[in-house]
Amino acid sequence: MTGFDVTRVRAQYPALGDGRAWLDGAAGTQVPEQVVEAVAAAMRGGLANQGGVFPAARRADAVVEAARRAFAAFTGAPDPAGVVLGPTSSALLVRLAAALEPTWGPGDEIVVTEADHEANVAPWTRAAARAGATVRTARLGADGGLPAEAVTSLIGPRTRLVAVTAASNLTGARVDVAAVAAAAREAGATSVVDGVHHAAYSHVDVRALGADLYATSAHKWAGPHVAALVAADPAVLETLDPPRPAGAPTAGPARFEQGTNPFAALAGVAAAVAHWAAMTDDDDPRAAQRTAAAHTAALGDRLWSALGGMAHVRRYGPDGSADVRTPIAAFRVAGRTPAEVVAALDAAGVNAWAGWAYAWGAAGALGVRDDGGLVRLSPNHYSRAWEVDRAAEVLGSLAP
Template identity: 50%
Template sequence: MAYDVERIRAGYPALADGRAWLDAGGGTQVPEAVIEAIGDAHRGGLSNLGGDHRASRRSGGIVAEARAAVADLVGAPDPAGVVFGPSSTALAYRFAEVLADGWNPGDEVVVTQLDHDANVRPWVAVARRAGAVLRMAEVDPVTGELPAERVAELIGERTRLVAVTAASNLIGTVPDLASITRRARAAGAVSFVDGVQHCPHEHVRLAELGADFYATSAYKWAGPHLAAVVAADPGALEDLHPDKLAPSPDTVPERFELGTQPFAALAGLVAAVEHLADLDDAATGTRAQRLAVSRRAVREHEDALAARLFDGLAELGGVVRHGAPRGRVTPTACFSVDGYTPAGLAGELAARGLNVSSGHSYAWELVHALGLGPAGAVRASLAHYSLRQDVDRLLAALAELTPANRPGHR
């Protein structure tokens, strides 16, 4: 098999602790190549941009390499459309302020219940200040699906922006994004897509998604804590003028980036994209070509593990999986167990060597739509380095913890 998960895992120091890391939805672990790239950047010397000396030029080269790496990862046409920031939440607020400039009372903004709150609350805030009308597309409370028509029917001639996730961070739902963005574009609206939980699991082609802006976070795909918003058309950034310091660059994309860039972390981001491109031993060619092969191999690996996880949960008495979309999903399961609070269950699993997360996962609208409330549920989420044994350990632990699955129970 070209996709050798044991080879891949050997490059991750944190995975040597013997635990089952089933919390990729909250952030992946980092391979040695990324750690070394960050260290090498510091060891080689860094300086702020704009200088004539070697360290300054080196920092500028790292920034340029990082933009090109993200463009390759998401299939963007031009690295000039890549804007960096400390987190996807910070960038969403940054873009909300600038995109809302010029909105008028009666204009409309569409958000969804499926989204992480980082792609809801910024738009709620700017819509309120502009006097715009907020419309929220509802999920199916049983399946957790977001039919494209539920979003499309809210889009009209006064719609200025549609904010929608490419994949739910809580239950893995992947909506028909192309249909949604096509309807938004036809109405003259801008689409802002949260790809934070989508990018780690899919071979992303921005043109196919139809997104005007696509957000991704490097720490969800083996990189450092950095995020980027990618404009499908860098020219769209030219007409946007965010607040900035008077002497800071007014060029695109620099005008959107506040303060000094974290150069060493950006070097780590480049190493992370290179790592993703080489996950499949059969991948050859340019970085973009290698990414296409490796990302599809990752999807096959994760799909097989996800099917085993979903089927296993369905067979356990006393375990309820929340949201079971019938279409495409990312490898994420949200569930509850009779007799346990989400935090209590996560603690029991942690004591058995299983890393999962619990709570609302910032999917604030979704946990309420599913009837879970702020306490949320337990989330198990897989990554490209996950093992079948990890899934089996989780299922065995849940069987042990639920009386309905113990031998002799009637």
């Protein structure tokens, strides 16, 4: 991890100075001072809507273009023209479904998975129902992971879309997206990858993944609540015709961006990527992804191992290295509800979540949907070992 100094990185986050263990990052990270200042500066300087001739409008245009470049740089996309901006990944996927639905009909097939967040399931199943298309669902494996074969075996000549997560936001299980995307491409189907959880813990390269479209949200990697749908090739977007108001742009990614963009938040996205670029000596946000991923993987192994040594704790998801799972830990404690466990963690100064994290299919497959879900702990790039150890100490004390 040459050049990665977690103490220096952590010091840039004002919220982290409260002495608590912030192990809730899978639901959204905190932001560094650089992002706070960028958002405030955009507001102080004055912004208007896009397309005007006066300075405030030109500033808005510049903010939007900088955000496109930032998302492209963070994901390895070749061209900012392939970056669609939006408030959340859920909203962007609904817009994409509305664009694709008219191209489907009876006999067509849509592939979704049990591993995915509902944001990458519900838009497709609802659009398929309206279009008369058939939905095929890839099931989780016995270990809670999603083998690529579970998805590729469902892809056939009538497949029109394959929607798959790059990593489960509930258990952290990674998916071989490249294999799935290759099978979709061979069948002539569009592939859409939910990378919201994946991007926080991975070196992202949309071209290497091979998917047509990759969804990410900056609030999972130190930015504001702004999302993007990133195309490996901008030409993919040009084949789609999203519903839009009369007079809206008819070309480029702006066709998908309905209404006024959140300019101040978009300024924060550019600052977040600049923050990542400054994390290491390479001045490259994607180089920082590699070093930060090594840091979080070590913390994830420490946490996973500690939980594995507790007879009263049951871990969920595949057991393995960082190639198999992200560093989060999903688990249950014998004799305690997930809500009781997070309350005990909170009392000891540990931020944690309980529930099913909108991974409805995965929670059902794992048998935890109806009785409180799972407890989820998630180290991030600014996390330290003492936070993991504090959580482990609390969980150890909950033994019956």
